[in-house]
Amino acid sequence: MKNTFILIMICTGLSAQVNTTAKYLDKNKVKARINTTNDKFWNIYGNGSASYEVPKGSGKNAMFANSIWIGGLDGGGQLHIAANTYKQNGTDFWSGPLDTTNGNASSPAPYDKLWKIDCGEILSFVTAFNSGAVAANTYTIPPDILSYPGNGGGGFQSKMEPFVDADANGVYNPYAGDYPLIKGHQQILSIYNDKYSSHAETGAPGMGIEIHEHSFVYSEPAIHDSMQAINYTTFYQYTIYNRSSTNYNNVYIADWSDVDVGYFLNDYIGSDTINNFAYCYNSGSNDPSGLGVNGYGNYPPVSSHAILPNDCSNDGIDNDSDGQIDESGEQFRMNKVTYYNNNLGSVLPQTTNPSIGVDYYSYMQGLWKDFSPFTFGGNAYGGSTPSGFVYPGDPQYNLGWTESQAGNPPGDRRVLISSGPFNFPPGSKIEWGYAIVFSQDSLNPVNTITQFHERVQRDVKNVKYYYTTHQNTQCSSPSTPVGLNENKERGLNAVVYPNPANSYLNVDIMQNIVSATVELFDVLGRQVATTHIQNGYHAQIDITTFEHGIYILKIKSDKGNMTQKVIKN
Secondary structure, eight states: OHHHHHHHHHHHHOOSOOOOOEEEEOSSSOEEEEETTTEESBOTTTTOOBOEESSTTSSOBSOSEEEEEEEEEOTTSOEEEEOOSSOSSOOSOEESOBOTTTOOBOOSGGGOSOEEEEHHHHHHHHHHHHHTTTTTTOSOOOHHHHTOOSBOOTTSOSBOSOEEOTTOSSSOOGGGTOEEOOSSSEEEEEEEESOSSOOTTTOSOOOOEEEEEEEEEOOOTTSOGGGGGGGGEEEEEEEEEEOSSOOEEEEEEEEEEEEOOSSTTSEEEEEETTTTEEEEEESSSOBOOBTTBOOOBTSOOEEEEEEOOOOOTTSSSOTTOSSOSSOTTOOOOOOEEEEEEOSSSSOOGGGBOOOSHHHHHHHHHTBOTTSOBOBSSTTSSSOSSBOSBSOOSBTTTTBSSOHHHHTOOOBOEEEEEEEEEEEEOTTOEEEEEEEEEEEOOTTSOSOGGGGIIIIIIHHHHHHHHHHHHHTTOOTTSOOOOOOTTOEESOOSOEEEESSSBSSEEEEEEOSOOSEEEEEEEOTTSOEEEEEEEESSSEEEEEOTTSOSEEEEEEEEETTEEEEEEEEEO
């Protein structure tokens, strides 16, 4: 029923740019459809069905639709915004970059496509080039490597996307050995803008922005079991250029999702304000099939959306809205988590789908369509205490404000995770993104949310840690699987055992020292334990109550230092 309803609206409302281009992220355990121009996960020009299949090949989908929203005010207080939901009335985005001198858009046609490239293709290309097969024309360069927008023509940005410049002439040319530098082990690139025409989705003035959307995944088949979540995760990184002459203030950017975990009429949502992510889960211990949709049955998963930890300390923007620009370690944060209801059934009209530009902007700010704030308790409407985060309670023990505790009927949820407010000066750019993490325990036939602390939080933390340590890894230097043998910065002869460990972690220094400090950190860099060794060789750390996952052990002594990953199982 849901798919038919949306498809009818789209077929009667789409205008201007009609693009049927789509490609799939499919390198790991997820098969996720990426459409052009800020539109993901659903078959918009086919049967309108969900297309975020996980596990890949299961016929089950954990998402329905996803895009970003961005909006802010000019110096006169005028709202400028660009957003996508289902394009019922048209679009706010068009393929292609903007001219760097005047901010104008040209015909979308040359950029009306997606570039999909994985590490295997790049390594094969490099091998072929080095062997002379490219020059001999006995090797066919993959089309998306050959046409990759390393450079922009005309007034477009000269260095459009990063690439290895084999002949160091600044011009992207695969026949000279140049190849793209991609994110992850597989990447799909889309370049689009909000300037080519008037905004039919929001009806509001545009911002004059150019967006480079990088959708990517990592594939680590040999990674340790506690880190397997990386193989069930997809990543989305946006580079957004302000090509206008306007200094926008009070800017918000949001990850918008129609989060359908299997069957779409039995979902709940929540937010984890400590660990910086929001999530969607089933309201019961069984996710049924129905209305043409495959449910997950007795093994309902959790789909989490986490803001990526990117360093924003050199872009001239107050990203975290703390009054300081480019302070050390500055990052975008999850500043609001809101939701709204589908326009079906008996729901308050103030809490339903946005229809005009100010509605979109209000939801990103933590306001309902009538400009009243989201409030703590119940369904977040009409209370007395404003709350920027919906349902931040503990779903595992049903403590605090959760959907279950509020007595909400489960249903079809749309959720927004927004960062802001921040200023966006002309000529500047921002880097912002998020990961979608799939958590499921196929050995435990109950709702996975009962393992919120042990599994869901662990998966999100481990994915963030992996991303932080691997985001600059290039295909020419494949990533090292995280495992038990990895041991870096070894200036000290010491043994750490057992690894993995369950209750106690032992450290033996195998040389004479005067003193040593032993520290244990979680994947977010927080110190969780410390001890000292004085004129001895042995230390022991009790990790019995620690969460399962990866930790970093650091030993500092007068004879050298050592850092090692350890695993709590």
